[in-house]
Amino acid sequence: MSERWDRDQVLGLAPDAASAKAAGGIAEPGKWARTGCDDEAVWGECQGSGQSVYRACADLTEPAFRCSCPSRKFPCKHALGLLLLWADGTVESGPRPGWAAEWIEERRERADRSAQRRPSAAARSRDPKTVERRERRVDDGLAELDQWLRDQVAHGLAQADKAPYRLWDDAARRLVDAQAGGLAGQVRGLAAIPRTPGWPDRLLEEYALLRLLVRAYQRRDELPEGLRETVRSRVGFTVPQEEVVTGGERVRDRWCVTGSRDTAQDLLTTRRVWLRGRRTGRPALVLSFAAPGTSLDASLIVGTEVDAELAFFPGAQPLRALVAERFGAAVPGSPAGTPVRGFLDEHAAAIALDPWLDRWPATLENVRLARDGGGDLYVVDAAGDALPLRMADPWRLLALSGGGPVTMAGEWSPRGLLPLAAWHEDEGTVIL
Incomplete structure (x- = not known):
């Protein structure tokens, strides 16, 4: 160095x-x-x-x-x-x-x-019979999930808030046995919904999205290639990283690192790093995983900008990517944001391509903290458009902005915007 x-x-x-x-x-x-x-x-x-x-x-x-x-x-x-x-x-x-x-x-x-x-891609190619067996197991598992979803709706949602955790965990375990691990995680996550405000509407929405995914997988041969890859990924089929690097869509840009978040589940820690292309305005997500005793990838630093070529995983709305090649060292930089309406238009276009998106990166410019009449927190841009915030402690962001406008990046989900970082002309980058 x-x-x-x-x-x-x-x-x-x-x-x-x-x-x-x-x-x-x-x-x-x-x-x-x-x-x-x-x-x-x-x-x-x-x-x-x-x-x-x-x-x-x-x-x-x-x-x-x-x-x-x-x-x-x-x-x-x-x-x-x-x-x-x-x-x-x-x-x-x-x-x-x-x-x-x-x-x-x-x-x-x-x-x-x-x-x-590390074996070559050819050496790792799977036996066609093994692939066929997994396809059959996934088909059977999704048929069982389809019946389970119809049963939940037929029996009504009134008792879901009193149902034991095993209602969802048992269904998830059967999906794991069927080698549909992506769906298993989504089903297991349903258990937390009945403890949130307005849970019946959200639970029904999640059931509907799962049924849509099941039906899409059952009709996968009729889907466009990008959507078919999205459906397979959501079910739990993975694409080897070597295939992404060699055959994935390549995009070179100056990528601003806008946010990073670590989440732990069982013994695995996942790091999500969000990037935004300065020229293309394109978002990207770089994932890394660590078991106990191992380190997460820390090569992408929030508040920096790197000239790099990313290789994107296939899908109808390509978002996840790998850093295929770097051109020079990272330098400090702040991202160019959008107003709230521009972000909502971008998110709507992404949802139209991938209706199962559970989070989407937001980089907002000239936004201020505000509260509504009930005391809930929002960010408001110069046009008066607002987004609800999902944060318990606003004081760090308020101290940075002093009530003035800042550029802010975070993760958008149905529960609101989770701030990850902000930029101020005097204070620079601040992790939230």
Whole structure:
């Protein structure tokens, strides 16, 4: 690394606002010992509570992180605090200690072994009989789900708020057995709906969307190619990343990293990183996954802009993508947003192509915080158009804006807009 990052780039790595705030509290030289850095890494030891001393290290080439603390966040507050010290220029160059050198070398060796073991696409091609067997199992599983959905509607929704969790979990387990894992997750998620306001309408809507997906899969041979790929993906069929890189739609642009969010389910943590093309205005979603003890991809930093070519997964509304090739290092940058009406038009067009979209990225310009008569939070643009916000604590956003306009990015879902990051002409990028 020839240049050190600035503080906004470091804080753009934070998995949430709480981590960014905590990192600022420990980014003090007096709390650290044996810090050092070179062109590829930065390391140090932080005094924790009691007698605990945590060793933190960052591999700057990806980046990747390691810390001996028990936190499940990647990067944790100690790694972020260390990087803040490095960004401020208070970490001096020096030789790597043994523990940091060992970790970095192990990472290099694992990457080399993985590359050597990785089979070619041809070697991984499945036996046609195996593919046929899975198709039959999925067909049978979806036929059973279709009957289950009709039964729920026929029996009425009145008792759904008192139904045990196993009503949905049993149906989801049968879909897992039928190798329709994508649908299993959607069915299991229905259990939370009866505990939300206005739940009967929403539950019926979700049942209808599931029935639409079942019928679409049953008639998949009649669908256009893009929609057929969308339906297969929603059911649980995956496309190998190598096929996406070699055969997927390629789009080169200067991609602004507008938001990142980590979610944990069971033992798997998923990171969603949202990008928006400066020239094309096109949204993109880059996913990464981590099991316990492994790190999430942290190479896309909120508040930066990267010249890259993305390869998009197939679908009627291509959104998920892989970074196929980069052209130069990331630089600080803020995205160009749209007014509320422009965002709603964009979202409506996406839903027309993929009616099962459960979230869509929003980047709004010149919006302010507001409350309605009932105290609910909204963002309002210069034209007076508004979107409801889904956030419990507005104070960080309010402190940034001071009641004035900002550019804000977040995830839109039927429950409202979840803010992820905001940009202010004086304060720069702030993770929300």
